[in-house]
Amino acid sequence: MSTSLLYHAFGIRGYHYTRTDYQDGQTIFTIHQEPETCRCSACGSPKVQSRGHVQRIFRTVPIGQRATLVVLPIPRVECQGCGAVRQVKVPFADPRRSYTSAFERYALELSRRMTIRDVAKHLGVGWDMIKDIQKRDLSRRYARPKLKHLRHIAIDEIAIAKGHRYLTIVLDLDSGAVVFVGDGKGAKALKPFWKRLHGSKAKIEAVAMDMSPAYREAVSTNLPEARIVFDRFHVMKLFNEKLSELRRALHREATDVLQKQVLKGTRWLLLKAAENLDEERDEKAKLREALALNQSLAAAYYLKEDLRQFWEQPGKKFGTLFLDGWLKRAEASGIKMLQEMAKTLAAHRSGLLAYYDVMITSGPMEGTNNKIKTMKRQAYGFRDKEFFKLKILAIHETTYELIG
């Protein structure tokens, strides 16, 4: 083993090669540092005296399929300048870790294409070691996103761990980046965000969110200048939930077997946008059949499709006319679900119309949520919540495999 190979293969420079051992399928290189190159690790003085050494073993990049270790007796020296006895610096590894920086870089490189489990298996180390390597890298790059440039944001909560625990996500709608992940939901979860945001002097113009009061007051208090937009994504999501409830209730009440069956088959068709119905699979016909059988379901469905037009109007004036017209029709339908929906929308009228001032929607949040769901499905992705949160902060960029 030459000194230059030590450098080029493992990033180890300034040491001398001692010997190579092969043990239990591992390749073990022993290296040493010449006494005359030792420096005080505190003041850098070369005027030091040897005081023995501390033997350390570092895992480094494997050669072939074999785990490769570097054994280094780290010299301890007494400094004439500051009088202390210390270990000299080890430039190729963090002294707190059991592996070299080259190993760390290699594990990160593999992580771009492989799951943590696969990287750990390939390198013959534990899951936690690879997770910790990723975690430090993610923390360095994403733990403190810059907020100064924020103009348009979306705030939403996501359920984690079977719906009983939540995280609150803030998305930069201009860049698509997640800029904050808070513990829990509601106003309390956002507190650290406001603190950082005010420190950044960002001027937020608008915030997209759902119609629940959870974040509304927190935003009004902390961003009095910002427009609140109750956005399309959340409004339609709520409508679809209500529509599903209506269908379920009708299905429960139906006595006719055929009618029951038809209602059951329309579960997803009702939620689809009309233009996305698949002609080849007869989805249009199936839906028509179900709607013909049930008047209130038909009314709810057509008003759902109709409401989508609210966001397609040429401007605020038309948007206002459209919304008020829709509210009247829903009210006049005589169907409880639609009347309730109309009541909710009427109570949030100005926040709905605010769309025509700033044209934002939480739509991009849906993609983010789907990626988080993918991560969530991996049970061990959750062993370390801080790691999970860092992965969410990095989710808009191609970093590592989402799944653990």
Ligand SMILES: [Zn+2]
């Ligand atoms: Zn010193």
